[in-house]
Amino acid sequence: MSHSKVGIVGYGVYIPRERIETAKIVREREKKRGKELEKVLEKVRHGLLLREKAVAGHTEDTMTIATEAAENAIRMAGISPGEIGGVTAGSESKPYAVGTIARHVASFVGIGENVFIADLEGACNSGMQGVAFMDAEIRSGRIKYGLSIGSDVAQAERGDPLEYSAGAGAGAFVLGKSDLIASIEDIAPYSSLFMDFWRREESAVPKHFGRTTVEAYKSHIIGAIANLFRKHQDLSLSDFDWITFHQPSGYLPMKTCNALTLEEIPYVGDSSIAERMRLTEQDIEKKIKPWLRVLDTGNTYAASTMISLASLLDKAKPGDQVLAVSYGSGAYSNATWFEVQDGIEEKRGRTPTVMDYVERKSEIRIDTYHDLIRERLSRIKRRLEIPRLVGEIEPVSGGYFSLSLCKGCNRIYYPERDTCLASDCPGPMEKKRFPRFAKLKNVSKLPFKKRWTSNFELLENNKALFVDADASDLKPGLRLEGVIRRLDYEGKDGLILYGIAYRPIFREALAVASKPKPIAIAPTQYA
Structure with missing residues (x-):
């Protein structure tokens, strides 16, 4: 059904499988505190409201996790990727300083060349800012569908309190005017020059002023809501069934909620607006606390509001009024008002829910965590985690991935190319096809003496x-699904090489269990 309003046609998320309890990191970083350690742990657990966080593996980066979220969103939307006319990607952790996440994801999920592409700044607000930009493009009639992504592998300096929350994840929304899951009723921005948090050029990790962020966050979240209510004189927080804020921790959303229960609400000079912004303790418990996904994922930066909104939509019903308020340091905030539509019931079950990803987890040791963080911050050349698991598969129906191997320079190109990017490379290029779905024949760990065998050679x-x-x-006969992963670096300043890897079937198994009829999904190559 066509709508006069723009809204969400499909949404998807991705949360890495690797997790670590925040307490493990705190114990390691604060062990010199002796008897004071338990007080620090108590503050982190019950003050900052941090429990565990998702950690990107060696084969994952901002582009790969964005790709799976985008695939899920397109699948839920039930459209051809070629119909998408614009892609935005918000992130603080771009793999390339020059070279876009949005174009990589567009190519990986099968969106063609006739598309607007942009990576967005704006810190953690950039994912939802993309929603506002795509909303405007669709309203103008310039494009039919837009894809907005927020994706981050959050960075923090070792030992900085920010490290306790810095997680990894991605959210993606397909926007359009047909078969809506939720219509966008309005979007209200609020921003000011408030540099509480920043990262300079060539710096691997951000810097911040600590507690200054509390004021920046509260004032901009409240400012965006006030701006929305200024435009809609009969709207109040009590009208919303569900509310979610950006989640750098559990503490900041709750601190802001508490401010909205006060007799005199801070940062709002107009008493008629302030009165409509008041929350009750019951509102906080019922409408806001259920969506504190930061407890499960850590702070996923540009994906944070998108993941919590997706979690909310997983449970919402038609007619529900939803308020999502994003925030990014610097400082920027958008208050986005949605109304849930009938399309949500039909499309449920096509893709994994947020909780499906939350529950698909593997706890890692502190030394594994250190290894992953060291690799991120040093940007050394790294191949798949040793010992690598390799083997043979046999195809199962469901299409193929196509990539190219350049025999001249040992580069992996995904999607496939006819010629090497290096004009003086003699080649030749060999095209390879790998099944989207497969059955495991055999598997083995790569022996230590073959640890330098390249993924190209494999x-x-x-x-x-x-x-x-x-x-x-991994047992013979196990069903597998192909996923896009980072397979190699070319040192610190060369290309990042992406390609195909396999995991036990996850997304398709959930979709089949929920919906008897299989849903056509996008080919992961150029349209």
Whole structure:
């Protein structure tokens, strides 16, 4: 059904499988405190409201996690990726300083060349800012559908309190005017020059003023809501069934909620607006606390509001009024008002829910965490985590991935190319096809003496690479699904090479269990 308003046609998320309890990091970083350690742990658990966080694996980065979220959103939307006319990607952790996440994801999920592309700044607000930009493009009639992504592998300096919350995840929304899940009723911005948090050029991690962020966050969240209510004189917080704020921790949303229960609401000079912004303790418990996904994922930066909004939509029903208020340091905030539509009931079950990803987890040791963080911050050349799991597969119906291997420079190109990007490379190029769905024939750990075998060589010999699984999980006959992963760096300043790896089937298994009829999904190559 066509609508006069723009809204969400499909949404998707991705949360990495690897998790670590915040307490493990705190114990390691604060062990010199001795008897004071338990007080620090208590403050983190019950003050900052942090429990555990998602950590991107060696084969994951901002582009790969954005890709899976985008695939999920397109699948839920039930459209051809070629119908998408614009892609935005908000992130603080771009793999390339020059070179866009949005174009990589567009190519990986099968969106063609005739598309507007933009990576957005604006810190953690940038994902939802993309929603506002795509909303405007669709309203103008310039495009039919837009894809907005927020994706981050959050960075923090070792030992900085920010490290306790810095997580990883991605959210993606397909926007349009047909078969809506939720219509966008309005969007109200609020921003000011408030540099509470920043990252300079060539710095691997951000800096911040600590407690100054509390004032910046509260004033901009409240400012955006006030701006929305200024435009809608009969609107109040009591009209919303569900409310979610950006979640750098559990503490800041709750601190802002408490401010909205006060007799005199801060930062709002107009008493007629302030009166409509008041929350009750019951509102906080019922409408806001259920969507504190930061407890499960940590702060996913540009994906934070999108993931919490997706979690909310997983449970919402038609007619529900929803308020999502994003925030990014610097400082920027958008208050976005949605009304849930009938399309949500039909589209449920096409893709994993937020909680499906939350519950698909593997706890990692502190030394594994250190290894992952060291690799991120040093940007060293790294291949798949050793020992790598490799083996042979046989195809199952469901299409193919196509990539190219350049025999001249040993580069992996995904999607496939006819020629090497290096004009002086003699080649030749070999095209390879790998099944989207497969059945496991055999698997083994790459022996230590072969640890320097490149992923290029493994793919050249038709070997499959396995991720998101332990060797004990991989039994002959196991059904597998292909995923896009980072397979190699070319040092600190060369290309990042992406390609295909396999994991035990997850998304398709959930979709089949929920919906008897399979849903056509986008080919992951150029349209």
